[in-house]
Structures are given as C-alpha cells and as structure tokens.
Amino acid sequence: MKILILKRDKLGDMLLTTPMFALLRQHFPGARIDVLANTYNAWVIDGNTDVSRVCSYQRVKEGGRIHWRAAFAQLRQTLALRAEEYDWVIVANGDASHRAIKRAAWLGGCNLVSYTDAKNTHRKVNHPLEIPRQIHEARRMANLLTPLGITLPEVLPPLRFHLPAEAQTFATQWLAEQGLAPGGYLTLGLGARRAKKQPTTEQIIRWTRHFHEAWGLKTVFMWTPGKSDNPMYPGDDETAQPVLDAKLPWLVPFRGPLKPALGLIFNGRTSLFPDSGLMHFAAASPGGVLGFFAETDVSPAPAQWGPVGPRARWLEAPKAVSQLEDAAVFAELESLLK
Known part of the structure; x- marks a missing residue:
C-alpha cells in the first residue's frame, strides 16, 4: 500500500x-x-x-x-x-x-x-x-x-520529534557559556501574537523570582525576535524590553532563531509558554510545558489547541493571562518539577 x-x-x-x-x-x-x-x-x-x-x-x-x-x-x-x-x-x-x-x-x-x-x-x-x-x-x-478502516484509540500515540543535532550542539555550548547545567533552569517564553495571551512584565518578574528563591532555578527568557508590526513574522522585542530593563540576576535572556531555542527548551527542567508553536514543541520535550490561554471566546481554545502529552499542563484566563493567579501557576509547575 x-x-x-x-x-x-x-x-x-x-x-x-x-x-x-x-x-x-x-x-x-x-x-x-x-x-x-x-x-x-x-x-x-x-x-x-x-x-x-x-x-x-x-x-x-x-x-x-x-x-x-x-x-x-x-x-x-x-x-x-x-x-x-x-x-x-x-x-x-x-x-x-x-x-x-x-x-x-x-x-x-x-x-x-x-x-x-x-x-x-x-x-x-x-x-x-x-x-x-x-x-x-x-x-x-x-x-x-x-x-x-482505522478506529481511533482513546489515547493517541505521543508527539514524535527528534531534536536536530545542531540544536543540541548549540545548547551545550551556550549553556556552558552562561554557567547553566542541563536541567538546572526553567524556560519562559513569549510568542503569542496577541498581548492578552502573554504574561505581563510584572508577572514575569514575580514568577522568575519565585523560581529562583523557592526552587533554586534560573530562568532562560526567550522571545520571538523582531518588531510587532512586521506583517509576515511579528516579533516580541518591544514586549521583552521592559523585562530586560529590570536586569534580574536570575534571568538569562535568549534572543535567537527557532532551532537553537528548541535546544534550550529540550535541555531545561520544564517550560512556560503562551499558546504558540513553541508551546507544542515544549510539550514534546522531556520536561514538558505549562501553556497559557486567554479570551478563548475569540481565540483558539485549549480543547482544540492545548499542549498534549504526559507532561503537558495548561491554564486558561477569562480575558488575559494577566488574570492568572501566581499560586495557580506555581502549583502547576510544581507538578512538572516532580
């Protein structure tokens, strides 16, 4: 056949x-x-x-x-x-x-x-x-x-993705330069095209401080390079800048292409991403992902687009990710860190 x-x-x-x-x-x-x-x-x-x-x-x-x-x-x-x-x-x-x-x-x-x-x-x-x-x-x-003639099983086979060799090579070198060990950090990313689906600067500061103080984990902070008004590939440089301006000692920024970003995601302890392609890749990684959704009456809902896999979690806010309680985020992450 x-x-x-x-x-x-x-x-x-x-x-x-x-x-x-x-x-x-x-x-x-x-x-x-x-x-x-x-x-x-x-x-x-x-x-x-x-x-x-x-x-x-x-x-x-x-x-x-x-x-x-x-x-x-x-x-x-x-x-x-x-x-x-x-x-x-x-x-x-x-x-x-x-x-x-x-x-x-x-x-x-x-x-x-x-x-x-x-x-x-x-x-x-x-x-x-x-x-x-x-x-x-x-x-x-x-x-x-x-x-x-195929009857679908109740549980589908898992996502299958092989990390490109060049992505792993990059991650090994970059992490060594930053003084980070594989599994010794979290990855937090931007990438949703709508501001309401992204965590705010204040949330990122509070969350990453907690990751460092409670769990001893630094955060690799990544975002889509470019300006938000790019009609083909809108970026998040403007959204990321206030976080960078805070000069957080526990936050390690990464602004780069997709495949190197995947290398860092797959070598991290776990990840946090708004609804995006990177969220789905992170769901296929060993550490899994916590995904964020908001305003699903007009945006894609997790019922159709949520992360899938044994280490995939998601939280949904009524109108904006800024409405999510810190305690809810930390509780979901703790389940991924076990």
Whole structure:
C-alpha cells in the first residue's frame, strides 16, 4: 500500500500530525507512507521512522515575491508524484481548504480523503469527511484515517520529534557559556501574537523570582525576535524590553532563531509558554510545558489547541493571562518539577 499525506501548515501543526503518522504505521507496518510538505515545515519530521519519505517544495509566493523556479519545480514534483499512483492521498488540514484539496487532486491517487464543506470540495474527493468540532487538533488529524478502516484509540500515540543535532550542539555550548547545567533552569517564553495571551512584565518578574528563591532555578527568557508590526513574522522585542530593563540576576535572556531555542527548551527542567508553536514543541520535550490561554471566546481554545502529552499542563484566563493567579501557576509547575 502507498499512502501520501499532504501537510502544508505551520510547524506546530506538523508536530500535532505525528500521532496520525504513528497510527498509520501501527496499522500498516509494511506500507509506504510519504509526506508532502513545504520547505518551511518539513524538517519537523526529520528522523521520524513512521514516515517512509518526505517530499518538500518551496512556496511559490514568499514575502510578497513570486519564485518562478519554485513554480516549475512544483510542477515537475506533481507529475512525479502522480506517476507513483498512490492508493491513498490524505489532505491533513484541520479545516476544509480549497487550495490544499486542489493540490491533492492534482496528485492523483485512487482514494482522496479530505475535510470538506459547501465551499471547499472537489469532485475527486471520494472520501469527504465532515469537519469534527470540539476535539483536539491532533485527534482531528487522526480522524482522517477512518476511511482506511482505522478506529481511533482513546489515547493517541505521543508527539514524535527528534531534536536536530545542531540544536543540541548549540545548547551545550551556550549553556556552558552562561554557567547553566542541563536541567538546572526553567524556560519562559513569549510568542503569542496577541498581548492578552502573554504574561505581563510584572508577572514575569514575580514568577522568575519565585523560581529562583523557592526552587533554586534560573530562568532562560526567550522571545520571538523582531518588531510587532512586521506583517509576515511579528516579533516580541518591544514586549521583552521592559523585562530586560529590570536586569534580574536570575534571568538569562535568549534572543535567537527557532532551532537553537528548541535546544534550550529540550535541555531545561520544564517550560512556560503562551499558546504558540513553541508551546507544542515544549510539550514534546522531556520536561514538558505549562501553556497559557486567554479570551478563548475569540481565540483558539485549549480543547482544540492545548499542549498534549504526559507532561503537558495548561491554564486558561477569562480575558488575559494577566488574570492568572501566581499560586495557580506555581502549583502547576510544581507538578512538572516532580
């Protein structure tokens, strides 16, 4: 059996699809399971033994520019994949996406599985599924396997992520330079695009002081580099600056790219993050994560996007993370430190 999974989403979304890959491999151990991803998210499943092959493509339009070479490369790739004559092609989107469905239809295949709705479908989708509501995104991905005769278990397989070697190399060197030992610190990060979903400067100061005084742990404080008004990749430099201005002796700042940040997260004792891709990666780390959610009547709710795993916790505030009680944060963290 040959199966092709189309996954075009963000990094955290790709990570939440790994339980789906594991279920496929469990039920079809001899199958060829290929994934078609873009160059932005494909590295998330490097080393994943549930996947036979990862095919990646560059986006044609990036940063407002059109890359014609990428367009021709995609055409050649599509023709090559069509020639594979897959038994199943699965559009791994949590919602119905006309663009993703159209791309999958071009890939051919005997059976095409996708979530659809009245506006987003295609005549070649011969296994349309209604979009399930009120379930977690990881389970929503796994639900796409039901046309293949797979009954979902009550508990899905865990997230699977292999820390890149360069991320571990960076972490080892950086921690030595900072005088920190693996497991001897917490990681606290910013990264949510809405201010209400981030802890305030005052909270960060109080929390990190408690981590140091009560548990003897310093905090590696990280944030998304860049200005908040960047339309493509908004950063948190302005939000982080007041924390840096406090010059806390127990706080070690890190402003850098994603993979080095992952190295620090995976070497820490545990982590705290607002709802973001880094929160999901931290959930897959040995130390786990405490995630923060707020204003879920208009923002993603933890029921669908909460961190998953045996060492994943989350707290939800009515309107803003600033409403969370310190005692609640410390209690959840203590359970992760045990």
